[in-house]
Amino acid sequence: MYTIIVGGGQVGSYLGSILLAGGHRVKIIEMREELLTRLEKEFPKDVVVIGSGTDPKLLEAVGVRNANVVAAVSGADEVNLVVSGLARFEFQVQRTIARVNNPKNAWLFTPQMGVDVALNQADLLAHLIAEEMSLGDMMTLIKLRKGKYSLVEEKVDPASFAAGKALRELAIPELCVVAAIIRKGELIIPHGATVLQPVDEVLAVVHEEHLRELAAILGKPK
Secondary structure, three states, X not given: OEEEEEOOXXXXXXXXXXXXXXXXXXXXXXXXXXXXXXXXXXOOOOOEEEOOOOOHHHHHHXXXXXXXXXXXXXXXXXXXXXXXHHHHHHOOOOEEEEEEOOHHHXXXXXXXXXXXXXXXXXXXXXXXXXXXXXXOOOEEEEEEHHHOEEEEEEEOOOOOOOOOOEHHHOOOOOOEEEEEEEEOOEEEOOOOOOEOOOOOEEEEEEEHHHHHHHHHHHOOOO
């Protein structure tokens, strides 16, 4: 996979290091002199590109037409929007990701503006805190499909409705899949006849609208 990252600050450099460690091709575009010295020490010479990510000629020069992803993660929302729009509408990049610095600007970061995925850190943190407060012991491991689905983990409470029952006996929400069960350190691939035991760790992929339903089935009765 080839990813172009616009913005070489902490977010951009960390993202670049992860992708490079995974064997992916990466270019990091940055024009601030105070950051270039650090980036050139951290990354191979062919990774760091000096210039503005809003310059179509520079994007063309780094092979934007062959990029799988363009990630605009600079500290300026206007820059990230321009980069995403160029990548999507001018160069038809498959996937665009843009960082939202000011939550008040989040409404602009839409597919109509060229943004496939908006990374709104404040909004994400607010939702995670709200979930942690409302879902008891259920833990969100990862968000999928722009937050519509979550991979969650919860231990079966001994007093829960699910303890001692087979999966097929439970009213598991339609948009929920129990993917795995960890029991005493052993991984179990579940099926309808699998009986849940107290303190089983249940891993499930569930739609955001059904998180509370699943938590009510597996967790301690209120």
